[in-house]
Structures are given as C-alpha cells and as structure tokens.
Amino acid sequence: MSKAELKKVSDTKITKFVKKGEAIFSEGEKLNGVYCVRDGVSKLSKLSPNGKDQIVKLATQGAVLGQRSVIAQETSNLSAVAVKDMEVCFIPKDIIEETLSSNPDFAVEVLRHMAHDLKEADDVIVNMSQKTVKQRVAEAFIYLRDNFGEDKEGYLSLTLSREDIANVVGTATESAIRIISDFKKLGLIKTSGKMIGIYDEKRLIEMAKGH
C-alpha cells in the first residue's frame, strides 16, 4: 500500500479488545469490515447441521478475519471466537474495497494470501478424510507447538479445552479425551490440568503418520 493509503487505514482503524470466550463475529452475520489480529488467538468455526462446531482454523497475530466474506460480499460463513484474550483492529469494508480496486499490488497481495489459505484448506480436507482420529490428534499437538510455541516447562502456550481440541480434530469430545489419555500413558505427552506438553516429539510425529 502507498503511504497515503496506509495513513487512511490507520486513521480509520478502531482497536477492540476481546476477552477469551467472546465472539468477534458469528456465522451468518453481515460484516462491514475486516479484523486484523494484533494479539491473542481466535478460533474460526462453523456449526455443522448436527449441532457440533467444527474449528476450521486458528488465527493469531498478523491474521486477518472476515476477509473472505467482505471480498465475496456475503455474510460470514464462519464464527470467530477468542480462545485467548485478543486485541484486534477493525478496518471498514469501504476502505478495503476502494484499495482493492485502485491498487493492483494490494489486490495481488490479498490474492496470494487467499491462495495460501486455499491450499491449507485442501490439506485439511485430505487430513480429515484420510487420517484416523488418533493421527489427527497427534498432528494437532505438533501444529499447536509449531504455531503457538511452548513455555519453559514444555507445555503448549496455547491451551485449548478438550472440547476445542475435539472440534479442531473433528471428533467427539470423549474420543479426543481418550486419545489424549492414551498418549499420556504411552509417554508421548504430559499434562497438568488442561495444559498439555509434548514429551516425545519423534514418536508423536510417527503417530501422526500412522504407526
């Protein structure tokens, strides 16, 4: 973006704080702008017909929420709820649209970003359909560590409830719990309250591949 555009954006942006558990927007809602994540983590989920919530993506610092819906000029197909206290800034739709149509570089940049998201979505589809729940749980832990890090004691920095883990993996909460319990018994992970830490990364990765 040019300097003038950047200025316009920073003039109009509104910073918002969202507490863990609170929604930024919900499925079906009409969005009149996008939200940039400055801090914290949000889950993007979609309610399935059977009443369960499928988490499609976890978004953290640097991610932009609502982009897809604003560009497609549709209501949101996902809900965004904070899983860790957040600070987001809001950018009105008008600015996005205007910048898109006046600045090809910006459009291409957004395009690249969306192309990347699409590839990730394809990968998730393959994972969901071709891997067992056990493999997906193992994968989820690796993913959580790689994307959100771990504290000095080796526990994952992003702590999700067992239900959220199940919703990321796409399974029943009890199934996820049982597998976590198995992993612990096998010495692959350690737990402390709802916190989870990776013990034996190597074997966990093996597990994710199916062994």
Next chain:
Amino acid sequence: MSKAELKKVSDTKITKFVKKGEAIFSEGEKLNGVYCVRDGVSKLSKLSPNGKDQIVKLATQGAVLGQRSVIAQETSNLSAVAVKDMEVCFIPKDIIEETLSSNPDFAVEVLRHMAHDLKEADDVIVNMSQKTVKQRVAEAFIYLRDNFGEDKEGYLSLTLSREDIANVVGTATESAIRIISDFKKLGLIKTSGKMIGIYDEKRLIEMAKGH
C-alpha cells in the same frame, strides 16, 4: 478485461484435448499457466500419505485449473485428471500475471472467485469431519445431479467409477460400494452398469441430513 487484453489472451491460447483418464497436470508439477475448461470434467485430487487419492473438487465447463498455484507461485498441490473427455485451453502464466497487476478489476474478479472456492472448501471440511460416510455418499449423488445433470432415463450424466466415488467421499472403495448397494435396496437409487440414477430424491436428501 479490456478488449485488447481479451485479444491478447485469445491469440496466445492453445486448445488441448484430454481423454478420460489422462492427466492435465500432476501434484508437485510446476505450472506455467492455467487451463480453462471448455468441455468435459476433471477431478482435482491430492495423494494422501497413506497412498489414497482424495478428490477435492470436480471441475467442469467454465472452471479454471491451476489458478491457485500460478498465483501463489508454487508447484501444484493437486493433480488434475479427466474423468470425461475434455477440451481445455491454456493461458500462459505471464499473461495472467501481467493482467493481474495492470487491471484491478480482473484481480478483484479472480479474488471473488477464490473467495468462493475457499468457502466451499470450508464446507467440505465440515462435511468430512461431521458426517458419516452414508451421509456423504447421499450428498455426493445430489451434488452430482445438481452440477452435472441427468439423462432422460434419470441416470446421472457424470458417471464415476466406484473408486472415484469413494475418493470424493473420502472412504474405502468397498465401503462406498456397500452403501450404494444399500441405497439401491432401499429404493433410493437405481443402477445400470456403473451408471447411477436417483429414484427417491426426497428420502436421499433426508439420508444426507442423517435419518
């Protein structure tokens, strides 16, 4: 696109015919352009680590293949294979890139298109993770009819092998076969060779919702 641009595209485009079963491009291949589907149908699939092919999308007339990879400047994450004799036209990467950066309207149009694909991918993720194989098979038949139509005898115009059906649904071939056989016994569908026709749409839709 402007007239001049359109002309440039039609000057450089190369028409290609692809027979059923032949590949247009494969996973990991570097694409130096995109393919527009003028006729026929292609499956876009990704090989999973366990050796099975997951069909992510079926593309027909009007669809553009390879767009994502060209835009992201990456090798293709999917393979494209014809499931029905095809006619495609090739548009070199250079032209795409140039048009993207010079014509904001074109970029926005592509963006909208990709936003739509992304939403569809989200829906597929939810279906894969939250529905049973039986529901997904039922859904697949409805999808095939809605998108590819049926002949005068009521058989689906797009005939896929049982294996392809299983790969769309994300299950073992035998599982898909068994479910198809069940549906037939229940009077929901009829078959003739590998052709499949929908008998009782209403109950099939119920089935897709899970009853």
Next chain:
DNA sequence: CGAGGAATTGACACTATTCAAAAACTGTGG
C-alpha cells in the same frame, strides 16, 4: 464451602476398514 462446568472413565452399539474370494464386465485377438 457449594454449584456448575470440565474432564474422565466404563460399557455398549454402531461405523468403517481390511483382506480374501467370487462374480460381472471390458476389450482383444483368434
């Protein structure tokens, strides 16, 4: 300390994959 939600566990029904074998179909060369 008590209430209410979260996490865990057991038992059981149901779903789906796997391996093996039989039957049906397809194209080819005699």
Next chain:
DNA sequence: CCACAGTTTTTGAATAGTGTCAATTCCTCG
C-alpha cells in the same frame, strides 16, 4: 462371435475405530 486376460464390482467375515450415554471425579469461581 467366442474365449481369454485383466479390470472393476460385489459380497463375506473378522477386526479395528468411533460415537453415545450415563455415572463419577476434578476444578474453578463466586
């Protein structure tokens, strides 16, 4: 036109993987 070889489609039976429901136990917060 038929027989053969190679696929694809079907079916069976055994096994493994998941989901559901109900009952406890744990935790956390007011």
